Amino acid sequence: MFFFKKGSFSKNFKSHSAGPDLNKEIPRIIKLFSSHNLDGLDFIVDLSLNTTPYFEEWLRDLRIFALFEIRRIIKKEKLHVFLKRQEHAQTIERIRNDLGYWKQSTNAPRYSVCVCNFNMADTMERAISSVASQLDPKLYEILVIDDGSTDNSLDVLAKLTEKYTHFRYISLPRDSRRRLGETRNLSIRAARGEYVLIHIDADDEWEPYLSDLVTLYHRMEQFIGFDFLLAGQQTGIAKRDFLLRYGPYENIYRYEDRNMMMRLAKENRLFFLDYRVYRTRLSRPLKKKIFKTIHDSCSALTYEIYQSNTKFNLIKEILKAPFFGSKYHSLKVSLLRALLIIPIYIVSRLNRPITNPITWEQFHQYHEGIRGTYPELMLRWEQDPDISFLSPKSQKIYSYHKRNKGLRSSR
Template sequence: MDDTLEVAMTSVLEQLDPGAFEVLVVDDGSTDGSLEVLKRLKAKFANFRFITLERDRKRKLGWTRNISILAARGQYVLLHIDADDQWEPYLTEFVELFHELEIASGKDFHLSGQQTGIGKRDLLLKFGPFENVYRCEDRNLMMKLANRGLLLFMDYSVYRKRLSRPKSKQFQKSWTDLFSQMLFELRQDELGLRYFKTQLLAPFKQGHQSFKIRVIRALWVIPMFLFLASMRKLKMR
């Protein structure tokens, strides 16, 4: 990620008031040049901090996110910025929108947009935390909050662009993310069955994804569903 990290973080730091916002990065034992990039950013921006951790195979992305929330100094947290995204200057607008909704409702809640979310730090610590998993940790937490009536989802996209990376890395990440997301959906009890049926029928319906992707998902979902069903039977014995 050292090839995109500096551009991504600078796009965030340059649009936020340093007196009102801090930007915190957790380096989870990186072995590329990310640490040097973080040191340069810290020297340039007074409101930038980073935490370095030793590599631990047992610590997944979900727990790393918990570490960032625990270390945050503010009352509110804006979650989470990917290291390969360049953000247009709309984050402050998203924060202002959240506070307007907060005042109008008079209640604590977490606001989730298309790529990022905001809420009180203590709310996430109390009703979270993120599960110690590598994929779908954010969706899992959002479901927890939704079940408690603490989630407000808004179809709000903060403008960004994905920074270019080697095609081999893009390809691997895209398919890994797709597989993990499907596996997570199928594990959701009754919702998993509904998801299974939806994916089977997807190639025969119009959708925002290409026909090729919809066919691949339909082919993948059958063995995945059968595998999870067999695992559930084994646990019941």
């Protein structure tokens, strides 16, 4: 057992020749940092002052989380007196200089593709390979946060590490309190790149046009004049520090992306790019597909109940959908939602509600007013709409004029 008190690590480390268990210690350290507990920093200091070759390897992943939190707490002047102690200041500087993941490093990638995984071993390799094979290893990294998978995901991830030099993963122990939103936050915090590509899932296969999305983002970035999220079709790109400052995600499973985008829309820091979808959802075993459908439906209904101003009208429409049809759901899903809505409504009244900074109607209005293809947006902003710098195939994709369905309402 390791105790987060000053001086305790060296005493305990000597009796554990195999080294600390990263999967057990990282979540506890993150919890300490999240509450601004200085014992967490003392623990890092003790670790660094008692370095061994094995420990250097273990500390590498730990520092991903620790260094970001150290910087955040220092900015809030929580450690002004603490850092006067020379040995602590020197140790933090040592961590900063030694950390290969730190963004000032000349070897650090410029972009991080952030992926979250839980029990998707059946699609993982194909999905990640479709991304890794199209991106320059000198500019990009692909980072997967495994959320405590119980299938053979870790074996697949280890195989991908050997296959791609710009791929890495972090394995976390399963925590029932951590939802997808918080896992996404951890993936962004752990990213080495200045920019992050988000919402790329472990069961999606991508055609080779992601780098073109990055190119268009930088073209827009040149004249917009402030940080923003460019939301594309099932993915998006923004500066890492911007998302951590103006986000992060709510700790929810479903609609965590929409909830964050609502906050960005309120600040007018969100733009929607229309183009032909070039990602394919991979087929999964029937058992996993059924379980995911039930899980997704429960989470989606919970979120819809919280954001609806007329809850009984919402319930009424969901109960009617199997008989009169739904604009967004198949008959099977509509029937499932009708069976689940009453018990989920009862449970939702017992939990903390999820609040949105703007209403769905306001968000939909914002979305329709700010969306468009790249040429359409550039013309609207009185900029050059030319996209001849892209390949002929990419030009067709990113000037695709048929409107996508857009955002689903909560009903």
